Amino acid sequence: MTDLKWWQTAVFYQIYPRSFADGNGDGIGDFKGIIEKLDYLSDLGIDAVWLSPHFPSPNWDCGYDISDYTNVAPEYGTLEDFKTFLREAHARRIRVILDLVLNHTSDEHPWFLESKSSSDNPKANWYVWADTPPNNWQSCFDGDAWTYAPERNQYYYHYFMKQQPDLNWHNPEVKKAMWDAVRFWLDLGVDGYRLDAIGTIFEDSSLTPHDVPLNLAGVRRLLELAQTPEEKQQAGKYWYAMFKYQWAQPGLHDLMKELRAVIDEYDGDRMLVGEDDDITYMGNGDDELHLVFNFPLMRMGRLIPSLVRLNQKERLARLDALPVNGWPCNTLGNHDYSRIRTNYGDRQHDAELARLHAALMLTLKGTPFLYNGEEIGMTDLIITDPTKLRDTMATWYYDRLVNELNVDPVEAAQRAGEMSRDKNRTPMQWSNNPNGGFSPPNVETWLPVNPNYRDGINVRDQRHNPSSLLNYYKHLLQFRKSSPALIKGEYISLNNTAKDYLAFVRKSEEQTVLVVLNFSEKKLELDFSRTKEIKGCNLQILFSSAERLKTTKRAYGLTISPFEVFIAEVEPKQ
Numbered sequence: 207m208t209d210l211k212w213w214q215t216a217v218f219y220q221i222y223p224r225s226f227a228d229g230n231g232d233g234i235g236d237f238k239g240i241i242e243k244l245d246y247l248s249d250l251g252i253d254a255v256w257l258s259p260h261f262p263s264p265n266w267d268c269g270y271d272i273s274d275y276t277n278v279a280p281e282y283g284t285l286e287d288f289k290t291f292l293r294e295a296h297a298r299r300i301r302v303i304l305d306l307v308l309n310h311t312s313d314e315h316p317w318f319l320e321s322k323s324s325s326d327n328p329k330a331n332w333y334v335w336a337d338t339p340p341n342n343w344q345s346c347f348d349g350d351a352w353t354y355a356p357e358r359n360q361y362y363y364h365y366f367m368k369q370q371p372d373l374n375w376h377n378p379e380v381k382k383a384m385w386d387a388v389r390f391w392l393d394l395g396v397d398g399y400r401l402d403a404i405g406t407i408f409e410d411s412s413l414t415p416h417d418v419p420l421n422l423a424g425v426r427r428l429l430e431l432a433q434t435p436e437e438k439q440q441a442g443k444y445w446y447a448m449f450k451y452q453w454a455q456p457g458l459h460d461l462m463k464e465l466r467a468v469i470d471e472y473d474g475d476r477m478l479v480g481e482d483d484d485i486t487y488m489g490n491g492d493d494e495l496h497l498v499f500n501f502p503l504m505r506m507g508r509l510i511p512s513l514v515r516l517n518q519k520e521r522l523a524r525l526d527a528l529p530v531n532g533w534p535c536n537t538l539g540n541h542d543y544s545r546i547r548t549n550y551g552d553r554q555h556d557a558e559l560a561r562l563h564a565a566l567m568l569t570l571k572g573t574p575f576l577y578n579g580e581e582i583g584m585t586d587l588i589i590t591d592p593t594k595l596r597d598t599m600a601t602w603y604y605d606r607l608v609n610e611l612n613v614d615p616v617e618a619a620q621r622a623g624e625m626s627r628d629k630n631r632t633p634m635q636w637s638n639n640p641n642g643g644f645s646p647p648n649v650e651t652w653l654p655v656n657p658n659y660r661d662g663i664n665v666r667d668q669r670h671n672p673s674s675l676l677n678y679y680k681h682l683l684q685f686r687k688s689s690p691a692l693i694k695g696e697y698i699s700l701n702n703t704a705k706d707y708l709a710f711v712r713k714s715e716e717q718t719v720l721v722v723l724n725f726s727e728k729k730l731e732l733d734f735s736r737t738k739e740i741k742g743c744n745l746q747i748l749f750s751s752a753e754r755l756k757t758t759k760r761a762y763g764l765t766i767s768p769f770e771v772f773i774a775e776v777e778p779k780q
């Protein structure tokens with residue numbers, strides 16, 4: 207399997223540092239905690255970590271508003287702690303990529319403080335300034351995108367919160383400063399970056415106003431209340447039209463090429479993954495990003511076999527069409543998105559569906575990204591007390607619902623809790639001790655711990671239970687590592703009209719495996735004896751969620767249990 211790069215064979219695990227492990231008992235995660243859990247990660251079987259921002263930040267956007275790009279937030283530890291973390295991770299053969307927020311800084315970053323201090327200081331042109339708001343653009347987090355700075359009697363632009371002013375990427379000094387920060391961590395030995403919100407870096411140079419007859423709160427409300435497909439489509443159109451001049455503007459490909467050149471100054475083994483689903487950011491396959499996420503899969507709502515098939519067909523075809531073949535990258539969740547068990551569950555078979563979705567991630571072609579806590583089946587926790595919300599996007603929305611749209615405060619609180627990303631950022635549940643073992647008892651954690659840590663959704667209980675989700679993940683991860691077909695084999699979709707299940711073959715030079723994922727509560731009887739890749743072969747069972755014996759089966763009369771994950775090697779008959 208040596209012909210592939212490490213980031214093609216790796217399974218990534220996203221650590222959200224605030225919520226992963228609290229080593230000093232102050233209710234907030236930190237490097238001490240992460241270091242203590244490295245053996246856990248190594249035992250789980252992941253190969254690389256994506257660390258969400260660990261930099262100093264006033265935390266208006268939970269770390270995505272950075273006030274110093276080359277340091278560590280004091281609540282997480284020191285630069286020395288970071289170095290220890292990196293060294294210890296590497297010692298366990300775990301690679302580490304960091305989050306790189308290019309579009310904006312914190313409004314407390316010294317660059318911005320200087321820039322806003324007057325209109326003729328050396329950094330006056332580092333952000334996007336205007337004498338009066340030049341258009342009706344909205345920020346996707348907090349209403350008007352132009353905010354007044356009295357110090358220079360001008361307005362600055364921000365795509366996100368007003369505490370996150372957009373950098374002016376047309377200014378070569380901005381690039382230089384940011385590439386220096388990029389090199390700072392690469393020099394320390396990090397293995398790459400996940401690029402935050404790259405689509406937002408440039409704006410339409412004509413500053414064309416949008417033509418949506420609503421503001422941000424109005425469109426959000428419309429999206430929320432949309433019931434019929436037509437209403438949903440209309441609300442979606444408005445969202446797109448509202449931001450179309452602030453997204454995916456010319457200049458991005460050249461910028462990604464420049465960044466790639468910086469990365470390639472190193473040993474050729476560092477990587478970039480973009481928070482975007484646009485495959486064109488992979489450039490010619492060799493000159494922009496190494497990976498972009500398959501977000502269309504994640505955003506499907508309920509995952510149904512026909513849609514997954516369509517998604518794969520489309521994505522893989524487009525990747526294969528790149529001059530140098532691109533590599534897929536799948537994920538079903540992150541710190542911005544609902545938990546797998548909540549999002550794709552049906553409230554009746556959530557446990558089974560969680561296993562099925564884990565298998566989907568780990569058997570589709572491409573690099574999987576898992577989010578911390580999914581391996582124990584953590585669920586969303588809706589916080590309905592607006593004073594307890596930490597996601598300022600949601601507190602802003604609560605305020606608008608009540609004060610602009612006259613929504614009843616109880617309903618507004620529910621809506622804000624549901625849209626808030628706090629629900630999927632609650633502390634990792636390590637045991638059934640108070641606070642889920644995240645922090646000592648009686649310490650108030652930065653977000654409440656989901657009380658379901660008492661019901662077996664915690665690492666310690668699951669570690670001791672051979673049939674737990676955690677052990678299932680471990681087996682599947684181990685199994686994936688041992689299977690060349692799953693790691694690099696081509697994906698061949700089978701039985702394309704099947705409604706209840708997804709069946710595909712993964713085929714490499716060394717191995718062919720059949721994967722069947724039964725998304726239904728029906729028992730299936732399947733026949734693959736006429737399938738081209740399987741004809742004349744037996745099926746040697748390698749992995750099953752139904753705890754089957756690892757026997758050899760014929761390719762017909764194959765019974766698959768409800769929600770079963772079935773993986774077998776296709777072997778010529780003896």
Ligand code: GLC
Nearest residue numbers: 267270307366402403481542
């Ligand atoms: C990305 C991050 C999200 C953040 C936003 C602004 O989408 O994933 O958490 O709020 O960018 O930086």
